[in-house]
Amino acid sequence: MGKKASTFTNMTLTLFVITVVAGISLGYINQVTEGPIAQAKLQRTTNALNDVLPEFNNSPIDDMWKLKTEVVKDSIEIYPGMIDGERIGSAIVASSEKGYNGLIKIMVGFKPDGSIINIRVLEQKETPGLGTKIKNEKFISQYRDKNPATFNLKVKKDKGEVDAITGATITTRAYSEAVQLAYDILMENKTQEKTNE
Secondary structure, eight states: OHHHHHHHHHHHHHHHHHHHHHHHHHHHHHHHHHHHHHHHHHHHHHHHHHHHSOOOSSOHHHHOEEEOOSSSSSOEEEEEEEETTEEEEEEEEEEEEEETTEEEEEEEEEOTTSOEEEEEEEEEOOOTTTGGGGGSHHHHTTTTTOOTTTSOOSBGGGTSSBOOOTTOHHHHHHHHHHHHHHHHHHHHTTTOOOOOO
């Protein structure tokens, strides 16, 4: 009996030591990688802003505000692009959960009149070679310089004006839905200044 108790105690003690060491290691790794991950995210946002807005001389990241909506889980991020205090564009981060494999998150740049400047995909999990074509120039170019007030963002199959990606109509619908959401937010908050949540 004494042998079994000793083995059980040793196993429990060993498991406890392994758990403590693993916990400390994970905490340390998280602490070490937290800064670089935040820096990489900031760089991705900065690159996307440079892609979707005309040249600006403010700091859209510092001037960004968030808007809660029932349409999506995350808050909508609105980045104003300014030249000497005058708004020359807005970048809005919007998303749709209706992609073929779930979330599609994009940043859409708009001119003050609501025309689309450019779009950048921030997150997606679509099928490689099919749904991932939403990042391609040929696909994105059909949205540029279009104003959703007069350009129907639905796919042609749904009586809209968007050419769907062959074999990825669901992805195209979700992408267009996110663009429409970004436009709707822009129009609803056209005069909104930076606010706190």
